[in-house]
Amino acid sequence: MRNQKPQGFFYLDHRTVDAKYNFITDTYITAGNVHDAVPYLERLAVQKQKFEFPVEAVALDAGYFTGHICKTLNEAGTFVVMGSRRFKGGNTKVPKRLFTYVHSMDAYACPMGCKLSYATTDRDGYRHYKSRPQDCENCPLRSDCFSAKSKQRSIARHIWEDEKEKVRANKRTPSGKKLYKLRSQTIERSYADAKELHGFRYARRRGRKSVQEQAYLTAATQNIKKMALLLSRRT
Structure with a gap:
């Protein structure tokens, strides 16, 4: 149900x-x-x-x-x-809505201005965008943006999001x-x-x-x- x-x-x-x-x-x-x-x-x-x-x-x-x-x-x-x-869950401290999608670059810009580039598309039709580990390493939002085990932030966007x-x-x-x-x-x-x-x-x-x-x-x-x-x- x-x-x-x-x-x-x-x-x-x-x-x-x-x-x-x-x-x-x-x-x-x-x-x-x-x-x-x-x-x-x-x-x-x-x-x-x-x-x-x-x-x-x-x-x-x-x-x-x-x-x-x-x-x-x-x-x-x-x-x-x-x-x-x-939707419940997800990152509440640095949520996806704080990331801006730039159509001309087909990329996301994080709150600190770093670029999340396209990485891959999964079978469910979601395009995944990832930041560079070197950009996130010394970021002041690092601890709130993603887990300590990860090295970069990932954002998913459906192919029909437009x-x-x-x-x-x-x-x-x-x-x-x-x-x-x-x-x-x-x-x-x-x-x-x-x-x-x-x-x-x-x-x-x-x-x-x-x-x-x-x-x-x-x-x-x-x-x-x-x-x-x-x-x-x-x-």
Whole structure:
């Protein structure tokens, strides 16, 4: 199971809603141990094909913040905003954020101005940058920057980190802030209504197929009620 999730046998509903009317456009059930980011791009493609509409912008929580999703959506011309992810652990005294990446040199600059040059790329797609041992030997930050057993500082950067930085920049724009704020009024409210008003907190039958049927019926009920409410306001 994922961190901060209850232990046991559960299902996850990967749901998509539109930002204007909060209609549920897709609901997809997986086992509880499937990460949110795994089915996302496939389900987005299904919706594009089914409804034949262009996806202009999306707002996602931090669970979807992967290089692959950022790269795919950026290349599609979709405006993306996502929640920030905070990772525990690592070097707290001289953290990675104090190191500046210089695109023109494809290298990092440490807080003291020394260069960390590219060394290698691992199988997970991370490029590793390392400092020179002679630069770190007499550095005043030496004891806090890395362990006594090491001779140099190493920084890892994913090959699609630039795509993730574009998404981070989107969230800092006025339109990005407005779009991300809508999440609490749209998708979060949709889940809350399903759980509190439509018995969606528990699976009524066992098996993914049966739970998927329950998800379809719940989503259809919510959409019909929303349609009726919208039509009543227009008359």
